[in-house]
Amino acid sequence: MRKILTIATLVLCLGLRAGAEEYAWKAKWITKQQGQSETNTWLAYRKDVDIEKVPVSLIARIAVDSRYWLWINGQQVVFEGGLKRGPSIGDGYYDKVEIAPFLKKGQNRLSILVCFFGKAGFSHLSSGTCALLFDAQSPEVEILSDGSWQASVQHGYGTASHPKTNHRLSESNLRYNANIFNFNWFKESEPDYLGAALELPFTPGEAPMGELVERPVPLWKDFGLKDYPSTRMSGDTLYCRLPYNCQFTPWLKVEAPMGRVISIYTDHDIVTGEKCVSAEYVTKDGVQEYENFGWMTGEEVYYVLPADVKVLGVKFRETGYDTEFAGTFSCSDPFLNDYWQKAQRTLYICMRDTYYDCPDRERAQWWGDEVNELNEAFYLLDRKADKLARKGIMELVRWQKPDGVMYAPIPCSNYFKELPMQILNSIGWYGFRGYGFYSGDFSFVKDVYPAVHKYLHEVWKLDSEGLPIYRVGAWDWPDAGAHQDRVAQLHLWYYLALKAEAEFARMLGKEADAAEDEALMANIAEMLNSKYWNGSAYITPGFEDLPDDRVQALAVISGVASVDKYPALKKVFAERYNATTYMFPYVLDALYTMGEPQMALDRMRKMYPTIMKDSCSTLYEHWNYDGSCNHAWAGGGVISMVRQLAGVDALKPGYQEFQVKPQMGDLKWLKTGFETNYGRIEVSLVKKGKRIEAEITVPEGTTCLAGGKTLTPGTHKVRL
Numbered sequence: 175m176r177k178i179l180t181i182a183t184l185v186l187c188l189g190l191r192a193g194a195e196e197y198a199w200k201a202k203w204i205t206k207q208q209g210q211s212e213t214n215t216w217l218a219y220r221k222d223v224d225i226e227k228v229p230v231s232l233i234a235r236i237a238v239d240s241r242y243w244l245w246i247n248g249q250q251v252v253f254e255g256g257l258k259r260g261p262s263i264g265d266g267y268y269d270k271v272e273i274a275p276f277l278k279k280g281q282n283r284l285s286i287l288v289c290f291f292g293k294a295g296f297s298h299l300s301s302g303t304c305a306l307l308f309d310a311q312s313p314e315v316e317i318l319s320d321g322s323w324q325a326s327v328q329h330g331y332g333t334a335s336h337p338k339t340n341h342r343l344s345e346s347n348l349r350y351n352a353n354i355f356n357f358n359w360f361k362e363s364e365p366d367y368l369g370a371a372l373e374l375p376f377t378p379g380e381a382p383m384g385e386l387v388e389r390p391v392p393l394w395k396d397f398g399l400k401d402y403p404s405t406r407m408s409g410d411t412l413y414c415r416l417p418y419n420c421q422f423t424p425w426l427k428v429e430a431p432m433g434r435v436i437s438i439y440t441d442h443d444i445v446t447g448e449k450c451v452s453a454e455y456v457t458k459d460g461v462q463e464y465e466n467f468g469w470m471t472g473e474e475v476y477y478v479l480p481a482d483v484k485v486l487g488v489k490f491r492e493t494g495y496d497t498e499f500a501g502t503f504s505c506s507d508p509f510l511n512d513y514w515q516k517a518q519r520t521l522y523i524c525m526r527d528t529y530y531d532c533p534d535r536e537r538a539q540w541w542g543d544e545v546n547e548l549n550e551a552f553y554l555l556d557r558k559a560d561k562l563a564r565k566g567i568m569e570l571v572r573w574q575k576p577d578g579v580m581y582a583p584i585p586c587s588n589y590f591k592e593l594p595m596q597i598l599n600s601i602g603w604y605g606f607r608g609y610g611f612y613s614g615d616f617s618f619v620k621d622v623y624p625a626v627h628k629y630l631h632e633v634w635k636l637d638s639e640g641l642p643i644y645r646v647g648a649w650d651w652p653d654a655g656a657h658q659d660r661v662a663q664l665h666l667w668y669y670l671a672l673k674a675e676a677e678f679a680r681m682l683g684k685e686a687d688a689a690e691d692e693a694l695m696a697n698i699a700e701m702l703n704s705k706y707w708n709g710s711a712y713i714t715p716g717f718e719d720l721p722d723d724r725v726q727a728l729a730v731i732s733g734v735a736s737v738d739k740y741p742a743l744k745k746v747f748a749e750r751y752n753a754t755t756y757m758f759p760y761v762l763d764a765l766y767t768m769g770e771p772q773m774a775l776d777r778m779r780k781m782y783p784t785i786m787k788d789s790c791s792t793l794y795e796h797w798n799y800d801g802s803c804n805h806a807w808a809g810g811g812v813i814s815m816v817r818q819l820a821g822v823d824a825l826k827p828g829y830q831e832f833q834v835k836p837q838m839g840d841l842k843w844l845k846t847g848f849e850t851n852y853g854r855i856e857v858s859l860v861k862k863g864k865r866i867e868a869e870i871t872v873p874e875g876t877t878c879l880a881g882g883k884t885l886t887p888g889t890h891k892v893r894l
Contacts (some may be wrong), residue, residue, distance in 0.1 A: 204305060211303055215290070219289055229314045233307065235841060258528075260571075261568070262572035283362055297530075297583060297586065330352065346451075402490060417471060423491045424470070438476065440452070440471065446534075451473065452470070453469050497558045516557075520543070522555070525547075535874040539585075548560075550607070595663060596651070611827050638776050644664055653724060659713060661717070662713065676695070711746045730763075744768065751781065755805065771819065820836055829850040830876050833880065873887060
């Protein structure tokens with residue numbers, strides 16, 4: 175009996191580890207011999223299935239390298255499925271799709287288009303094989319990919335003649351020739367001309383596709399085909415304005431002779447020269463429609479048209495991460511309201527398979543960016559966004575090198591360089607701990623702790639004074655810009671990483687680890703205050719530049735700087751503006767920590783306008799409109815706008831207990847609201863002389879401390 179129970183327990187555990195699947199994989203990986211490993215290959219698959227009784231539910235598990243589109247009986251079921259490969263090195267993801275509502279009694283036709291990137295990139299680890307795995311099982315119906323399926327290379331697709339996309343991108347510029355392969359091949363009426371599929375000699379879990387992990391984030395949100403808000407023709411180009419910078423696929427309907435080439439670009443490609451994704455369409459004779467499935471980004475779309483092509487219609491389809499713009503903010507300063515809106519739009523366009531640094535030239539999960547982004551998401555979006563942060567956390571630790579080094583961006587095929595201080599931030603107080611505390615989800619800690627501990631205590635070495643020895647890693651980049659006191663920055667980032675690990679250690683009952691971390695922290699603080707503090711600022715001995723505001727900010731927010739040092743530090747912040755858009759939120763945090771809200775507001779008003787062009791709906795990468803115009807790390811100011819300016823900060827994980835303790839500076843009124851896993855928090859603040867009249871909505875299951883009172887669920891009016 176004990177043996178039976180042990181086996182049952184093992185099976186249960188294995189099932190949970192594999193994603194609680196009801197069935198083992200039965201399907202076969204299938205492809206076509208021709209073109210299966212060529213860059214930018216597109217394969218068309220088809221299967222006719224006869225069904226006597228449609229099941230109530232039929233979940234299809236679908237895996238590909240790299241993207242797929244699914245139709246059943248000519249009806250679109252999935253518009254761009256699949257995730258870029260790399261939950262860990264060599265492994266991939268699979269989708270779960272409910273297909274029962276699309277089936278009918280009798281014959282059903284499944285049609286799947288697969289795109290294979292087939293090249294290296296900063297956000298994807300190619301398997302080297304274009305293949306499909308389709309596995310749908312129920313007691314009544316099984317639909318399994320195998321040699322009975324039809325398949326063909328979709329030769330209509332190829333690579334456009336434009337300059338190649340940026341080397342960081344896995345995606346290629348896309349060309350479609352309507353004379354070679356019917357774009358509407360998936361419709362029921364199309365004849366059977368695809369040919370037999372080829373079964374591959376490996377099973378799920380084996381190389382080159384590796385282990386398959388259930389997709390941890392939702393399928394993309396499809397906003398449907400829409401008209402452009404405005405269009406204008408100038409010369410040979412139709413200019414189509416988008417409502418805002420978004421991830422979209424362009425659509426056209428034209429009447430044309432055969433063989434005319436229509437080029438499609440965006441302003442982010444043509445104007446910035448970033449070598450973004452673009453497209454070409456080669457016409458057949460007559461009236462025709464085409465949607466380019468390679469998604470683009472920009473504020474404006476350019477259709478370059480031959481003279482004898484007549485445009486009958488143009489549209490765009492926005493797609494993106496499935497989350498809502500749940501966070502709201504308005505106040506008496508229109509500039510802050512505009513900044514919030516642009517930060518929200520910028521964050522959303524930097525989300526898809528991972529949090530991106532930008533969606534045009536890289537689409538890469540740089541973790542310095544992600545720390546800012548995952549914290550912004552608590553106030554700008556609904557809680558479905560948290561799944562993307564957790565996905566990134568798990569990928570970062572699973573890609574750890576055998577020597578303990580962690581690096582970004584990952585997943586990756588062609589870049590493996592550590593940025594030491596960004597990684598310390600990522601695994602530390604604002605990164606891993608920030609996600610856990612503000613989401614209320616610390617369940618990941620047991621899985622990441624070994625990697626975090628190895629990185630902090632094996633990769634990093636201490637000198638004779640107990641300070642971390644400076645490591646340049648593969649890229650010595652703590653922040654953009656000059657005047658960086660890097661050694662002092664390192665000590666403080668290491669301190670904050672230890673602070674997070676000590677908290678994680680106690681959660682896991684590792685008291686000895688926590689005590690070791692806290693002893694190291696105490697020593698670092700003592701050394702900084704005795705050897706780096708010069709009476710007016712923290713400066714590394716021998717550093718010949720003026721004090722670095724980044725260092726002073728980290729000293730304040732870490733707690734290393736005591737309150738008696740604040741007057742001197744205030745003078746440094748009044749004079750030094752070294753931090754760029756990545757580190758700027760930490761400076762704001764420090765100013766509020768010191769009780770200087772007006773300095774924080776004045777700093778935002780001085781610097782943030784230089785990344786906010788009126789013609790752009792998103793924020794620039796660096797001050798003075800430098801870099802790309804859609805970097806979400808530049809939206810980090812929204813974090814302090816909620817946590818410190820409005821003063822709505824969590825006291826217990828996930829906002830189970832929170833406070834409202836505003837520092838409004840010169841603002842006359844302020845309103846903000848955001849979603850937690852307990853419900854929505856709403857706060858309205860109006861200055862009345864030296865007091866603030868507050869209206870606070872407290873969700874069920876939470877309490878709020880405000881005005882010396884403990885507020886229970888409901889809406890309350892309080893004087894602060």
